[in-house]
Amino acid sequence: MEIIDAHQHLWQLARPECQWPTSDLTPIYRDFSAADFNAVSGPVGVSGSVLVQSQPCAADTEYLLQQAEVNAGVGAVVGWADLAAPESPRCIAQLARHRKLRGLRPMLQCIAEPDWIIRPAQAPGLEAMITARLSLDALISSRHLGAIRQLAARYPELNIIIDHGAKPNIAEGQWGDWYEPLAALAAQANVSCKLSGLITEAATSAELTQTGRYIEALWRLFGPDRLLWGSDWPVLNLQSDYPSWLTFCRQWLNANAPEAEAAVLAGNAKRLYRIQ
Template sequence: MTIDSHQHFWKYEPVKHSWIDDDMANIRKDFMPLDLKLIYNQNNIDGCVAIQSDQTLEETNFLIDLAAKNDFIKGIVGWVDFRGNDIDTVLEHYSQFDKVKGFRHIVQGEADPNFLLRPDFLKGISKLEKNNFTYDILVFPHQLGAVLEFVKQFPNIKFVIDHIAKPYIKDGFYEGWAVLMTEIAKQQNVYCKLSGMITEADYKTWTYEALLPYMRLVLNVFGVERILFGSDWPVCLVAGNYEKVKKITTDFIAKLSLEEQRAIMGLNAVEFYNL
């Protein structure tokens, strides 16, 4: 079974999706399950995990509705306000939906590099364990110091780092990112998605070879048991297409055993998200 652990749906709205800048103009439109189903049929993908891209409860409910109507959406990662006083009630509400697997906050967009360590945020995150929810970590490399402190506080919560923490591939920066990713990977409850790499490289001139050092580091420190394939569709379309994105990962893991390849391409996602 091949599972895409990271993709998005949206009905495009200029204000809501203002993060889609002029360089990404080709994704300023709707992306819905019917579009993705066709791509999955062409690329032998069995199912996916849909990830929030807007920080509202309406977004979470939108994904729940799509998942209820489309069986290939095996799970969703929504958004809730972890700093809210009603976090217990909100998580209790979402625990009734089988396809709600976890949550995410767009931490990369927060000006405070230590946002994850704010007391009110930590208090909210601590509530995930009770409902067996996961948490997706979306950060830039300069926020990885906070990530290390963050994950150490919750050994019983399953975390996954989105897009290998968005290293500055376009600029060739590697060392600082690599040091912190190595330390974070020592926490056995932290996984990592091989996703979102071509959009951290140069959109037009990226090469497979430029991505290799980053993928090798992730494989070395997380191991085959804690890596998940993800496409980051439709964001990936600004720098390539679905087939190219999938091929990056399948080419990279081609020398591993078939069992290890199956783990990275789907079984690890099934296990992590309890699909």
């Protein structure tokens, strides 16, 4: 069965724009290359990926696009652009000329104002994204869900993909104030969600089974056509490893929704990110 990893990162610590990860994050405080990714993903049957930005900097986007050019397995790149900049429409149009750029991620979790994305200053950049057919990856937590719902209603043509299930605080058992606004957001047809990043929201040394309730919720809300599997590698290494996370998700799908396995593991990513 074809598998497309809808969320992976690459970085080089020596690059000037690389400000994260920091040295306290020992398991991931080193360079991660495309060869490293292929070494962990290839043996478990992953044939392609979506390469996602990790630094809020245009230089990081250029680096990822360069990596995509020389790595055939990278089917799409989600980069970064300053949506608040007056020149953002021009910059976005220029970025969109790259044959593998398929989305932008403004790293909303790092912005103090939860409604930043729906403020008037961001409108020209968002409209430029729609014109260029670029998706918006939403790196958010529960505090942003209301604003993203407004965004989705305001721009029904904008393809919005929620990263990491909106990062529920699994370690503290967060539920209602995550699930209820996420359910309201999921009612918007232009919103999809990644089955990724959940284990890193659990307590230290937590078992993967602790994510099961949250996987079930994401499945219930987004269903077979709007859920995409991703690893969030190498951030995943903080709590688990690549084969374990993939195996656990496949086992869950086989037990609960075997008919949707092909879509969640590859088909939805190919369609939503226009991977050829």
